[in-house]
Amino acid sequence: MMHHNFDQSPCRQGTDSLKWQRYGDALPLWVADMDFPTPEPVLTALRERVAHGVFGYGALPEALTETLCARMADLYQWMVTPEQIVYLPGLVCGLNVVCRAVGEPGDEVLVQTPVYPPFLAAPGNQERQLVTAELTLETDGKRLYYTFDDTVLAAAISAHTRLFIVCHPHNPVGRAFNNEELIRLATLCERHDLTVCSDEIHCDLLLDGRRHTPLATLSPEIARRCITLMAPSKTFNIPGLGASFAIIQNPQLRQCFKQALRGIVPDVNILGLTAALAAYQHGGDWLRELLLYLTANRDYLADTVIRALPGIQATVPEATYLAWLNCRDAGIPGNPQHFFLEQAGVALNDGATFGPGGEGFVRVNFACPRARLAEGLERMRGALLKR
Numbered sequence: 488m489m490h491h492n493f494d495q496s497p498c499r500q501g502t503d504s505l506k507w508q509r510y511g512d513a514l515p516l517w518v519a520d521m522d523f524p525t526p527e528p529v530l531t532a533l534r535e536r537v538a539h540g541v542f543g544y545g546a547l548p549e550a551l552t553e554t555l556c557a558r559m560a561d562l563y564q565w566m567v568t569p570e571q572i573v574y575l576p577g578l579v580c581g582l583n584v585v586c587r588a589v590g591e592p593g594d595e596v597l598v599q600t601p602v603y604p605p606f607l608a609a610p611g612n613q614e615r616q617l618v619t620a621e622l623t624l625e626t627d628g629k630r631l632y633y634t635f636d637d638t639v640l641a642a643a644i645s646a647h648t649r650l651f652i653v654c655h656p657h658n659p660v661g662r663a664f665n666n667e668e669l670i671r672l673a674t675l676c677e678r679h680d681l682t683v684c685s686d687e688i689h690c691d692l693l694l695d696g697r698r699h700t701p702l703a704t705l706s707p708e709i710a711r712r713c714i715t716l717m718a719p720s721k722t723f724n725i726p727g728l729g730a731s732f733a734i735i736q737n738p739q740l741r742q743c744f745k746q747a748l749r750g751i752v753p754d755v756n757i758l759g760l761t762a763a764l765a766a767y768q769h770g771g772d773w774l775r776e777l778l779l780y781l782t783a784n785r786d787y788l789a790d791t792v793i794r795a796l797p798g799i800q801a802t803v804p805e806a807t808y809l810a811w812l813n814c815r816d817a818g819i820p821g822n823p824q825h826f827f828l829e830q831a832g833v834a835l836n837d838g839a840t841f842g843p844g845g846e847g848f849v850r851v852n853f854a855c856p857r858a859r860l861a862e863g864l865e866r867m868r869g870a871l872l873k874r
């Protein structure tokens with residue numbers, strides 16, 4: 488039985504929400520936060536912490552560290568020790584610190600596109616060179632599915648490539664890479680002696696009962712060269728509280744990472760840590776129900792696109808609450824993000840900002856009440872029919 492009513496969500500207008508503010512009155516199905524309140528135990532923990540009234544500097548959160556180590560052991564049989572965890576005030580921050588920590592200015596950083604835009608910006612921010620390898624798009628004419636080709640990846644690697652940033656599960660294409668694919672990625676990193684950063688922020692959001700496998704758990708060889716980034720922020724809808732962490736098992740690599748953030752990156756704020764602990768300790772039931780709701784929203788979206796949006800094809804994401812729509816054959820004049828914003832009053836993410844392979848696509852966030860998603864898709868249908 489469902490206890491949490493995801494069909495209802497509080498009004499976010501007038502709450503200084505990025506998602507709800509940027510595009511005025513348009514229905515916002517863009518930036519990746521959910522319209523649902525965080526689980527009740529997280530709210531209770533935050534209320535209690537606020538009621539204390541003193542918000543001095545925090546100390547290293549031992550209970551959270553223990554909880555994380557236990558969680559990695561339980562979920563993935565991954566034996567992580569407390570010193571291997573480095574807290575971060577955000578994962579985008581983590582991506583930038585990784586670029587700064589690995590190699591020298593001018594070295595190359597490889598990413599697979601289309602991808603979450605900060606992957607494209609982080610290398611340049613840190614005086615590194617971005618190199619890209621496009622994922623392989625497959626389609627049965629209705630649905631989209633992405634894989635990758637080892638030869639395309641290998642061709643993008645040069646003697647100057649030091650770092651490979653992987654998005655697993657992948658935003659925006661919704662793949663949870665399987666073990667065979669992870670082994671291919673690991674083999675490539677070993678063959679070319681690359682450090683790998685695996686952004687696993689969506690690791691708790693696998694749909695259809697799938698299980699996540701952290702890249703670093705494949706073998707001691709890959710663990711040695713891997714920086715894993717994780718967070719409770721997407722899972723429990725607390726991204727505005729900025730609590731996340733890296734797991735780095737190789738002591739030298741961890742040292743470089745800590746050196747790169749020293750004096751620049753602040754500690755995680757104490758409310759973020761409070762929320763993270765409560766979420767991991769007591770958010771499990773809520774998360775199980777959320778995943779059922781998101782799976783149903785995903786199915787609704789995938790079916791509606793096929794049935795009602797002429798010329799558009801969509802992914803059926805294995806993970807994340809983000810769908811990726813190919814609008815290239817829909818006869819839309821100009822940029823589809825602009826078209827849907829102006830003609831449908833629906834705010835989506837522009838695929839072009841996700842790098843090579845993204846032009847002509849839009850990303851849809853389906854972590855909202857079903858009725859809102861239905862309204863958005865109906866508006867999109869209306870705009871397509873009017874055109």
Ligand SMILES: Cc1ncc(COP(=O)(O)O)c(C=O)c1O
Pocket residue numbers: 519576577578579580603654658686688718720726729731
């Ligand atoms: C793959 C990926 N990494 C990082 C982030 C953002 O992380 P943060 O808000 O902790 O900086 C997102 C948010 O959408 C994401 O999809």
